[in-house]
Amino acid sequence: MDELDSQIVEHLQREARITNRDLAHRLGIAPSTCLERTRALRNRGVITGFHAAVDLRSMGRPVQALLSIQVRPLSRDVIEGFKTYVSALPEVLSVFVVAGSDDFLVHVAVPDVDQLHTFLMDRFSQRREIVNFRSSVIYQHVANQVISPLDGVE
Structure with a gap:
């Protein structure tokens, strides 16, 4: 993983719902490059999925x-x-x-x-x-x- 891959992974861990366009803008790269890199990270198994974090207390499980x-x-x-x-x-x-x-x-x-x-x-x-x-x-x-x-x- 190079520095750009690391930055993509970091941003997606903080905000998985960010659009590709917004992610590319934050990283200063073209949206097509960002999408290609993100897909490659998924294909290599670096990014294994996206999820919603929930508050256990709100789920009745404190x-x-x-x-x-x-x-x-x-x-x-x-x-x-x-x-x-x-x-x-x-x-x-x-x-x-x-x-x-x-x-x-x-x-x-x-x-x-x-x-x-x-x-x-x-x-x-x-x-x-x-x-x-x-x-x-x-x-x-x-x-x-x-x-x-x-x-x-x-």
């Missing part, structure tokens, strides 16, 4: 938690099966398969702490492959909205 989960036996089938199961749950925002003492980190958002408890009891405590789980309530969540390439890393 309580967030990270769930640390251990599954056994550790096999591809168990990991893939659990990942498929948990990804389909409506409370789940993200699923991470991780190394270390835990096998999964699951980010959930629910209406209240009672619903978190119910979710854990109903969805996890009866699963045979789960040998241990812990929950950590999230007080604040800050995410970088713009991801840039690291200098010197290809």
Whole structure:
């Protein structure tokens, strides 16, 4: 990625609904060049999609938690099966398969702490492959909205 590609990606991360014409104007390039570059970034998989960010509180899901989960036996089938199961749950925002003492980190958002408890009891405590789980309530969540390439890393 060159500097122009990086600028296109940065602008689109900040404002995905910007028109091609406005983006080209901000970058000081022709709209045709901007469109060609943006399409190339999508085709190369640098830009994977566009989305609308939502406020979880407004969606009736103000309580967030990270769930640390251990599954056994550790096999591809168990990991893939659990990942498929948990990804389909409506409370789940993200699923991470991780190394270390835990096998999964699951980010959930629910209406209240009672619903978190119910979710854990109903969805996890009866699963045979789960040998241990812990929950950590999230007080604040800050995410970088713009991801840039690291200098010197290809």
